[in-house]
Amino acid sequence: MQKIDFQEFLQKDRECSCKKVHRCDIETILISRDALQKVPELIKQQEYQKICIIEDNNTKQVAGDLLEKILKEQDIFPKRICFDDVFLIPDEAALGRIITEIDRETDLILAVGSGTLNDLCKFISYQLKMDYYIIATAPSMDGYASNVAPLISNHAKVTYEVSMPRAIIGDLSILKEAPMNMIAAGVGDVLGKYVCLMDWKMSHIVTGEYYCTEVVKLVEQAIDKVMQGTDKLALRDEDAILSIMEGLILSGIGMSYIGNSRPASGSEHHLSHYWEMMALLSNGHIELHGTKVAIGTVIGLRLYEKFFQDLGIADSYHAFQSAEPEFHPEQWSAEIRRVYLGAADSVIALENTSKKNAPEEMKRRKEALLNQRDLLQIEVKKLPKADQIIKILKLLSAKSTPEEVGVSEETLRDSILYAKELRNRFGILQVLTDFGLQDAYAEEIIEYFRSVK
Numbered sequence: 048m049q050k051i052d053f054q055e056f057l058q059k060d061r062e063c064s065c066k067k068v069h070r071c072d073i074e075t076i077l078i079s080r081d082a083l084q085k086v087p088e089l090i091k092q093q094e095y096q097k098i099c100i101i102e103d104n105n106t107k108q109v110a111g112d113l114l115e116k117i118l119k120e121q122d123i124f125p126k127r128i129c130f131d132d133v134f135l136i137p138d139e140a141a142l143g144r145i146i147t148e149i150d151r152e153t154d155l156i157l158a159v160g161s162g163t164l165n166d167l168c169k170f171i172s173y174q175l176k177m178d179y180y181i182i183a184t185a186p187s188m189d190g191y192a193s194n195v196a197p198l199i200s201n202h203a204k205v206t207y208e209v210s211m212p213r214a215i216i217g218d219l220s221i222l223k224e225a226p227m228n229m230i231a232a233g234v235g236d237v238l239g240k241y242v243c244l245m246d247w248k249m250s251h252i253v254t255g256e257y258y259c260t261e262v263v264k265l266v267e268q269a270i271d272k273v274m275q276g277t278d279k280l281a282l283r284d285e286d287a288i289l290s291i292m293e294g295l296i297l298s299g300i301g302m303s304y305i306g307n308s309r310p311a312s313g314s315e316h317h318l319s320h321y322w323e324m325m326a327l328l329s330n331g332h333i334e335l336h337g338t339k340v341a342i343g344t345v346i347g348l349r350l351y352e353k354f355f356q357d358l359g360i361a362d363s364y365h366a367f368q369s370a371e372p373e374f375h376p377e378q379w380s381a382e383i384r385r386v387y388l389g390a391a392d393s394v395i396a397l398e399n400t401s402k403k404n405a406p407e408e409m410k411r412r413k414e415a416l417l418n419q420r421d422l423l424q425i426e427v428k429k430l431p432k433a434d435q436i437i438k439i440l441k442l443l444s445a446k447s448t449p450e451e452v453g454v455s456e457e458t459l460r461d462s463i464l465y466a467k468e469l470r471n472r473f474g475i476l477q478v479l480t481d482f483g484l485q486d487a488y489a490e491e492i493i494e495y496f497r498s499v500k
């Protein structure tokens with residue numbers, strides 16, 4: 048597969064058929080075997096004076112020390128802030144530590160890491176108005192090129208708008224040595240695009256939500272990139288690693304083109320966010336983002352498969368058609384308080400402003416979906432089956448069931464019912480509520496995972 052020339056996406060206005068002008072303000076994306084060696088040159092070109100490396104104990108060893116050596120050889124002497132947490136959480140404490148230690152005159156942050164370090168540094172970069180480069184140490188998630196960062200604020204996951212990196216540096220000799228579970232997580236984050244693109248397409252068809260076919264093509268290209276390399280990944284094939292990294296970055300560019308995460312995050316991400324919140328609330332173990340997204344993808348695909356299959360059966364179709372959508376605010380609020388605990392207020396506030404569960408809204412969406420079912424059916428048929436995703440995950444020795452990521456059947460059931468309440472974003476989980484199928488389908492998913500054990 049051809050290597051992507053990222054330069055064509057960067058720092059130029061792209062007038063689009065969706066009538067928007069898309070732009071991605073990253074200056075340099077460099078994914079190659081010797082990418083780390085090019086960092087001093089970039090720094091000198093931009094005349095940065097005061098550099099700060101932010102890393103953790105792991106990334107220090109795999110890239111931070113080497114980076115410092117390369118910089119010093121070119122008379123660049125960075126300050127270093129190193130986290131020694133076993134599980135670094137992107138919360139107020141971590142942000143506070145950076146703010147306390149970083150020199151005010153810093154004009155460039157070099158974030159050495161992947162998920163959490165990237166999120167922390169892009170937020171700090173935005174708040175303190177300091178540029179940053181991300182030196183990627185694992186192809187584990189698609190947040191490198193995105194302008195949003197999920198952080199933990201007051202124990203809840205909140206997505207903030209943040210700075211884009213000035214440069215993304217991916218040294219393949221480092222990336223290919225990343226732990227296999229992190230590589231598999233990157234694959235999972237991209238596989239999730241099957242569900243989120245379908246959610247977006249369906250929302251466009253059913254609710255008339257804005258949609259951009261060019262960006263969809265870009266994200267589909269990301270999926271293709273990753274799908275082509277999965278069989279060679281277990282061998283850490285350099286081309287396959289490159290493909291994954293390219294796919295992850297493309298997906299990030301897609302988000303930055305739209306200005307939010309719509310092209311890269313749908314029901315599969317809502318499930319993952321929900322599980323993560325529950326793990327945080329119970330001080331449980333936090334799994335890698337992409338690992339959970341992959342399992343959310345299995346669920347999303349299974350729900351699409353089942354719903355549209357049922358819709359094609361005359362009896363269920365008539366039952367679906369005649370069922371009146373119901374919403375009982377008091378009962379619903381009590382449920383939200385039960386599952387979301389301390390984070391319930393913001394979830395209830397979102398419903399009060401969005402009215403996404405109002406019966407008249409549900410009814411309108413339901414009718415529109417039934418009217419467009421043939422068109423939607425065609426799109427759903429193009430999706431891979433849930434079983435196929437499980438097969439890929441197993442090939443990568445990755446976790447593939449909720450149980451393996453510490454999600455009990457009860458939490459799984461609650462997530463299918465209530466994960467969608469975290470956002471006002473129409474997708475397959477909302478369809479279940481609109482058609483009154485949430486309980487029955489949650490049971491079906493629980494049964495499904497019992498059967499694939």
Ligand SMILES: [Zn+2]
Binds near residue numbers: 063067
């Ligand atoms: Zn567009």
Ligand SMILES: [Zn+2]
Binds near residue numbers: 236311316
């Ligand atoms: Zn993601």
